[in-house]
Amino acid sequence: MGVLCVVVCGAGPAVDVGTLVDLARAGGWEVxxxxxxxxxxxxxVGDLEARTGRPVRSxxxxxxxxRQGSASAASALVVAPATFNFVNKLAAGIADDYALGVVAEAIGMGRPVxxxxxxxxxxxxxxxxxxxxADLRGEGVTVTVAPADDDRPDAFPWAEALAAIKVGVEFQRPE
Structure with a gap:
């Protein structure tokens, strides 16, 4: 299927991002x-690098x-969990962090995000x-607003994150 770039932000569910990595790999993605x-x-980080065979980039x-293993070479990107700050900065075009720059570039290249x-x-x-x-959706980004449950970050819908990119893969950017 290609390379799926999983961008993870600092929020409670991030501790379980390995679940998304495993789901993606089982679906045929390199991660x-x-x-x-x-x-x-x-x-x-060590566990994620062992699961993916690639260094975690930050x-x-x-x-x-x-640019070895550049995330910009990814076929598609999933940002999960995405924080309030990350979403607002991304939509505003602020790329003051490596992860924001990777996602902003992917959107500009018409990659599924x-x-x-x-x-x-x-x-x-x-x-x-x-x-x-609304602005991100207007650029063709699939955005799902998952309700945060700070008491149960282990309930994050990782499978839905992967399903969202499957929808995104079918998206064709208008010329």
């Missing part, structure tokens, strides 16, 4: 994990180094967030 800096404390390489949020109801009610979701 590259990209983590925001705030996601790193949630992750078992920063740009040094100048002059080849699915974003599954983990945002509490108070933040999801905010007008800037609603606009950000």
């Amino acid at each position: 590259q994990v990209v983590a925001t800096r705030s996601a790193l404390p949630f992750l078992d 920063a740009y390489g040094a100048p002059g180094q080849p 699915a974003v599954l949020t983990w945002v509490n109801q108070a933040l999801a009610n905010r007008a800037p967030f609603r606009r950000a979701v």
